[in-house]
Each structure stands twice: as C-alpha cells, then as structure tokens.
Amino acid sequence: MTALIQLSGITKVLKxxxxxxxxxxxxxxxxFPGESIAIVGRSxxxxxxxxxxxxxxxxxxxxTYLLSGNDISRLPERRAAKLRSSHFGFxxxxxxxxxxxxxxxxxxxxxxxxQGWLPRRERxxxxxxxxxxxxxxxxxxxxxxxxxGGEQQRVAIARALVREPKILLADEPTGALDTExxxxxxxxxxxxxxxxxxxxxxxxDRDHAARMxxxxxxxxxxxxxxxxxxxxx
Amino acid sequence: xIRFSGRLRSALIIGLQGIRSRKxxxxxxxxxxxxxxxxxxxxxxxxxxxxxxxxxxxxLYDGFDxxxxxxxxxxxxxxxxxxxxxVAGRSDAVAMTGMQAIIxxxxxxxxxQGGGSFDDSWGGSPMICDEQGNCREQTPAExxxxxxxxxxxxxxxxxxxRQFRPYRPQAGQWLDFTSVPMMAPRLVLNKEAAKxxxxxxxxxxxxxxxxxxxxxxxxVGVVDDGDASPRAYVRLDELTQWVxxxxxxxxxxxxxxxxxxxxxxxxxVLTSKLKAVNIEPYVHIVNSRxxxxxxxxxxxxxxxxxxxxxxLIGVAGILNVGLATVGERVEEFALRRAVGTPRxxxxxxxxxxxxxxxxxxAALAIGASAAALKALVTLAGDSQPFLQGVEFPWEAxxxxxxxxxxxxxxxxxxxxIRAAGIPIATVMRA
Ligand SMILES: Nc1ncnc2c1ncn2[C@@H]1O[C@H](COP(=O)(O)OP(=O)(O)O)[C@@H](O)[C@H]1O
Ligand SMILES: [Mg+2]
Numbered sequence: 001m002t003a004l005i006q007l008s009g010i011t012k013v014l015k016x017x018x019x020x021x022x023x024x025x026x027x028x029x030x031x032f033p034g035e036s037i038a039i040v041g042r043s044x045x046x047x048x049x050x051x052x053x054x055x056x057x058x059x060x061x062x063x064t065y066l067l068s069g070n071d072i073s074r075l076p077e078r079r080a081a082k083l084r085s086s087h088f089g090f091x092x093x094x095x096x097x098x099x100x101x102x103x104x105x106x107x108x109x110x111x112x113x114x115q116g117w118l119p120r121r122e123r124x125x126x127x128x129x130x131x132x133x134x135x136x137x138x139x140x141x142x143x144x145x146x147x148x149g150g151e152q153q154r155v156a157i158a159r160a161l162v163r164e165p166k167i168l169l170a171d172e173p174t175g176a177l178d179t180e181x182x183x184x185x186x187x188x189x190x191x192x193x194x195x196x197x198x199x200x201x202x203x204x205d206r207d208h209a210a211r212m213x214x215x216x217x218x219x220x221x222x223x224x225x226x227x228x229x230x231x232x233x
Numbered sequence: 234x235i236r237f238s239g240r241l242r243s244a245l246i247i248g249l250q251g252i253r254s255r256k257x258x259x260x261x262x263x264x265x266x267x268x269x270x271x272x273x274x275x276x277x278x279x280x281x282x283x284x285x286x287x288x289x290x291x292x293l294y295d296g297f298d299x300x301x302x303x304x305x306x307x308x309x310x311x312x313x314x315x316x317x318x319x320v321a322g323r324s325d326a327v328a329m330t331g332m333q334a335i336i337x338x339x340x341x342x343x344x345x346q347g348g349g350s351f352d353d354s355w356g357g358s359p360m361i362c363d364e365q366g367n368c369r370e371q372t373p374a375e376x377x378x379x380x381x382x383x384x385x386x387x388x389x390x391x392x393x394x395r396q397f398r399p400y401r402p403q404a405g406q407w408l409d410f411t412s413v414p415m416m417a418p419r420l421v422l423n424k425e426a427a428k429x430x431x432x433x434x435x436x437x438x439x440x441x442x443x444x445x446x447x448x449x450x451x452x453v454g455v456v457d458d459g460d461a462s463p464r465a466y467v468r469l470d471e472l473t474q475w476v477x478x479x480x481x482x483x484x485x486x487x488x489x490x491x492x493x494x495x496x497x498x499x500x501x502v503l504t505s506k507l508k509a510v511n512i513e514p515y516v517h518i519v520n521s522r523x524x525x526x527x528x529x530x531x532x533x534x535x536x537x538x539x540x541x542x543x544x545l546i547g548v549a550g551i552l553n554v555g556l557a558t559v560g561e562r563v564e565e566f567a568l569r570r571a572v573g574t575p576r577x578x579x580x581x582x583x584x585x586x587x588x589x590x591x592x593x594x595a596a597l598a599i600g601a602s603a604a605a606l607k608a609l610v611t612l613a614g615d616s617q618p619f620l621q622g623v624e625f626p627w628e629a630x631x632x633x634x635x636x637x638x639x640x641x642x643x644x645x646x647x648x649x650i651r652a653a654g655i656p657i658a659t660v661m662r663a
C-alpha cells in the first residue's frame with residue numbers, strides 16, 4: 001500500500017528572535033489510509049507545529065512533504081487552500097465554532113467555501129449525515145452558546161468530516177473536556193478511520209493515545225516511534 | 234465559469250448569513266450609514282434652498298437679472314414730460330416716480346414722520362428743505378401735533394412693473410392696468426405699510442405735495458417688495474387726476490426711474506432726449522447673481538465642508554462598528570481559510586455583506602430624504618417661494634452612498650486583510 005503522507009527531513013526553524021530556534025528537527029513520518037496515530041510529547045515540543053505543517057497551514061523550512069506521492073513541500077497558498085478543503089479535516093482544542101451560526105451552519109461552512117458547489121439539498125444531506133456520525137443530529141438548529149463543551153467539539157468534528165477528508169488532524173481535542181466526554185469524542189474520531197480516513201491525534205492523555213494504532217513521541221522537535229505504549233515499559 | 238458562479242453564490246450565501254445572524258452589528262452600521270447619507274442630503278438640500286432664498290431676496294430687492302434701470306434726479310422739471318412721453322404705451326419699459334405721501338387725519342404729524350418703519354424710532358426732528366436745497370431741522374411748532382396719520386413713499390407706475398420686479402403678493406390684488414382709471418386711486422401697500430394701517434386706525438384721506446386736493450384712496454392689495462419702509466404703489470394715470478402734470482415729481486423728495494427690458498429702443502431714445510436738455514441719466518443693469526457669485530460660492534463651500542464633516546462622522550461610525558469586531562472576524566476568517574476558503578472568497582464575503590447592507594441602507598436613506606423634501610416643498614412651498622422647484626440633491630445622495638460603501642468596505646476589509654495576513658497556525662494555536 002502506498003503511503004498517504006510521506007514526510008522526510010522536515011525542519012521548521014523559528015526566526016525573528018535573537019537566535020533562530022529549531023522547532024521541528026528532521027521529522028520523518030509515513031501515514032497510511034485508515035490508520036490512527038497518536039503524537040505525544042511535552043508542551044512546547046512542537047506537536048502543534050507539526051500538525052500545522054501536515055495540514056498545510058505552514059510550510060517546512062527544509063525537507064519534503066509528499067501527499068499521495070506528489071511533492072507539496074512548497075505549495076502556493078491558493079493550491080494549499082484547495083488541498084485543505086479536499087484532503088484535510090481539523091479539530092482543535094478550542095472548538096472554533098462561529099457563535100453566530102447554528103450547528104448545521106457551522107458544519108455547512110466547510111462545504112460553502114468556494115471549493116466546488118453543491119446543490120442545497122445535497123449540502124443539507126451531507127451536513128445532517130456528518131452530524132449523525134458524531135451523534136448530535138438533534139442539535140442541528142442550536143447555536144454553540146446553548147451546547148455543552150462535548151457537543152460543541154462534536155460539531156467541530158462533524159465540520160471536519162463533512163468533506164470526507166483523507167486525513168483528520170486533531171490537536172488536543174479533549175483538552176477542554178472531562179474524561180467521560182473526552183472518551184466520547186475519541187470514539188467519534190476513531191469512527192472515521194473505518195472509512196479509510198487517517199487520524200493523527202495530538203494528546204496528553206495516555207489512555208487516548210493507547211487507543212491509537214501507533215504512538216509517536218515528539219521531543220524537542222525530534223519524532224521517534226514509541227513501541228508498546230502502556231505495555232512492557 | 235461554474236467555479237466563478239460557485240464563489241459568487243458562496244459569497245452571497247455567507248454574506249447574507251452574516252447579515253441575518255449578526256443583527257445588532259448590521260443594524261448599528263446601517264444606522265450610521267443611514268444618518269450619514271441623510272445628513273449629507275439634508276445639508277446639500279439646505280445649501281440649495283439657502284442659495285435660492287438668497288437669490289430670491291436679491292431679485293425681490295433689485296429686480297430680475299438683465300433688467301435695465303435708468304435713474305435720473307427729480308430736480309429738473311424737464312425730466313417728467315420727457316420720461317412720461319417716451320414710455321407712454323410701451324410694454325417693455327415702465328416708469329416709476331416716487332414721492333412722499335401722508336394718509337390720515339389732516340393737519341397732524343404722522344406717527345412715522347419721515348416715512349420710516351413703524352418699529353424704528355429715529356429720534357431727532359425731521360429736516361425741512363427749501364427749493365434751493367437748504368435744509369434745517371423743523372421746529373416743534375412747525376411739526377404740529379402728532380395724530381392718526383401715516384407717512385409713506387408713494388410710487389406711481391406707468392405700467393405693470395412686475396415683469397421687472399417680482400413683488401410677492403401677500404393679500405388682495407395687484408394693480409390692474411387694463412381697466413379704466415378710477416377717481417379714487419387704487420393703492421397696493423407693501424408689508425410695512427400694511428402693518429402701519431393695521432396698527433393705527435387712520436382715515437382714508439391722502440395728501441401728496443402738489444395735489445389740487447386731498448384724495449380718498451382704495452386699498453386693493455398687499456405685496457412684499459423687500460422694503461423695510463412703508464410704501465404704496467399706484468397707477469400713474471389715477472394719480473394724475475389729482476396731481477397736475479409737471480408736479481408729479483417733487484423737487485425735494487422726488488425721483489424718477491425707468492425699468493426696461495434689455496435691448497429696448499426706449500433706452501437709446503430716452504438717453505438722447507435727456508442729453509439734449511443736459512441731463513445725464515444713470516443706467517445700470519441688474520446682475521445680482523453675478524455680483525453675489527463669490528458670496529454664493531463661499532456659502533456653497535461652507536455647506537460642502539459641513540456635509541463632508543457629517544459624512545466623516547457617519548463613516549467613522551461604520552468603521553467603528555467594523556473595527557469593533559476585528560478580533561471575532563480575524564478568528565472567523567482564519568477558520569474559513571483552514572477549511573479551504575480562498576482569500577479571494579473572503580474578500581467577496583466582506584464585499585457582499587457591505588454592498589447588501591450599504592445599498593439597502595442608502596436606498597432607504599435616499600428614499601426617506603427625498604420623501605421628506607417633497608413633503609416640505611408641498612407643505613411650505615406656497616408661502617416660501619424659494620422652496621418651489623427645489624430638486625433632490627442627487628449628487629449629495631450619490632456622494633453619501635459612495636462614502637458609506639467606502640466606509641463599509643474599509644470597516645469590513647481591515648479585519649479581512651488582517652485575517653489574511655496572520656498565519657492560520659497562529660490564530661488556531663491561541
Ligand atoms: N508563532 C510562534 N511564535 C512564537 N513561538 C512559537 C510560534 N510557533 C511556535 N512557537 C514555539 O515553538 C515551540 C513549539 O510550539 P508548539 O508546536 O505549539 O508546541 P506544542 O504544541 O507541542 O505545545 C514552542 O516553544 C513555541 O513557543
Ligand atoms: Mg500545542
């Protein structure tokens with residue numbers, strides 16, 4: 001099977017300070033369709049930066065990034081936007097819902113983004129399907145202010161799923177939630193891998209990490225594979 | 234093409250969504266723009282009304298632009314026959330002779346001796362002048378007792394002067410020059426004279442210098458002639474039944490003036506006839522508009538500056554509403570970019586929001602001010618002639634709309650540009 005994502009030698013240097021600081025140091029990573037990966041590491045170790053590079057929010061300073069075999073290391077913003085829409089879904093610790101829109105409108109936002117046009121009926125069907133997938137179809141007409149944290153995060157997941165992404169990037173999605181709600185959110189995230197979508201989860205929670213297929217450790221910008229997490233340590 | 238229409242529709246959908254769901258924000262910027270456009274229109278309409286009012290007043294006082302005015306002193310007895318002969322039967326020239334007249338009880342001192350306005354008290358004794366032009370103050374004995382009489386300036390007309398002087402009718406009628414002259418002279422009063430007759434009950438008996446007897450005038454109407462002193466207008470041919478020829482022009486207080494349309498042969502004929510008897514007439518052409526041009530221009534500039542200021546305040550309001558939500562919008566735009574919305578579409582969303590609210594509001598403001606102006610002209614146009622024909626100041630409306638849109642676009646684009654400049658990762662990290 002060919003890798004969905006192939007990173008090699010990815011380096012990100014933070015400039016603008018007295019001394020340039022290396023945040024990602026020669027990161028290599030292969031991601032296959034349908035697999036789930038946990039990335040763990042201390043605060044400030046570069047996890048969010050890695051997700052930014054993966055999700056095309058940010059460009060690496062060195063190294064190559066192959067997406068389905070195509071080099072996208074230095075992509076112009078317009079094409080990056082297109083790929084974000086067609087390949088990636090994002091979930092953040094803060095939910096980033098637009099508070100003036102309903103749950104359904106927040107989800108539809110990822111569809112009405114200028115990347116192709118869907119008829120209204122199809123749009124609605126896909127929005128409802130995404131909401132059902134995370135178990136909150138009944139909240140479609142609610143605004144974020146009237147939902148719990150777990151519900152809001154699931155709206156954010158539905159928004160990430162509605163375009164049927166090939167890679168779902170989640171940056172500490174349970175960080176603001178209690179244990180029980182967090183587990184529900186992880187359930188929802190893992191559910192998507194059944195359809196062949198890859199999941200990359202940044203988390204501080206050992207239990208959540210343990211539920212992923214692979215666990216990677218990021219330490220001062222260096223990514224290493226951890227074998228047998230929670231097993232024979 | 235399909236992609237373009239998809240973006241356009243996306244921009245409209247998202248823009249409308251933003252307008253609908255952020256009602257307070259939308260309302261605030263609409264109010265700001267509404268007031269801005271309204272104020273500019275009002276100020277500009279005010280400017281054009283004020284300009285008309287100024288011009289109307291100048292016309293009332295000086296006559297219509299283009300009127301040729303010829304004046305000659307009344308001191309020579311030769312003036313009267315020459316002028317009256319020349320303008321007789323002409324419709325393009327009217328002679329006006331002025332003299333002092335007293336209406337009321339005989340043998341008393343008029344309440345406004347000297348013919349001044351009824352509200353002014355000039356103090357001092359009036360002057361008396363002899364045939365040689367030597368003047369001195371009248372003694373109390375000469376003044377006689379004050380009584381129920383009014384002194385005014387009587388202007389006798391050889392024809393209808395209103396083609397040159399736009400006197401505004403206030404009550405009754407204007408002089409009828411087509412009918413047979415009457416024995417009891419018909420008088421039209423100006424507003425000040427009418428005020429005097431209203432205030433003091435005086436008997437209708439009129440004395441004029443040189444008249445063979447006192448006459449009984451009939452008051453037929455009141456006009457506004459722009460003069461603050463009491464005046465009355467009379468047909469010359471009704472006055473000549475009482476005042477013999479040669480006495481129509483009082484050597485002391487008399488004056489003769491001929492108003493004519495430009496290009497009439499009367500001017501030439503009259504000038505040469507007068508020159509033949511060594512009288513040099515003073516001729517000028519009414520040109521109030523041009524004379525007042527710099528004043529009007531200054532007024533226009535002041536109003537324009539006011540309109541600009543008002544608009545600036547409205548613009549600041551819109552900008553303020555836009556900027557107040559920068560933080561929220563920066564996050565929204567970063568999020569939209571994260572899910573793949575191209576920057577061009579973000580610009581489209583801002584534009585759509587702005588144009589929809591801006592055009593709607595501007596249409597409302599222009600509609601409201603046009604309706605208000607129309608109502609004002611309809612209600613008050615009859616009594617205020619300068620309101621007649623006041624047009625809606627479209628330039629002002631358009632300027633207001635453009636400024637409003639510019640403000641809206643700025644208020645919307647400042648956050649949009651900031652959002653486009655900040656890396657998504659930075660916004661999403663927070
Ligand atoms: N835009 C930025 N400005 C300043 N420092 C940054 C920026 N982006 C990343 N960093 C720094 O890079 C390091 C890695 O950050 P991050 O990727 O957020 O780590 P993590 O997600 O693992 O906590 C941190 O030391 C952080 O301070
Ligand atoms: Mg982080």
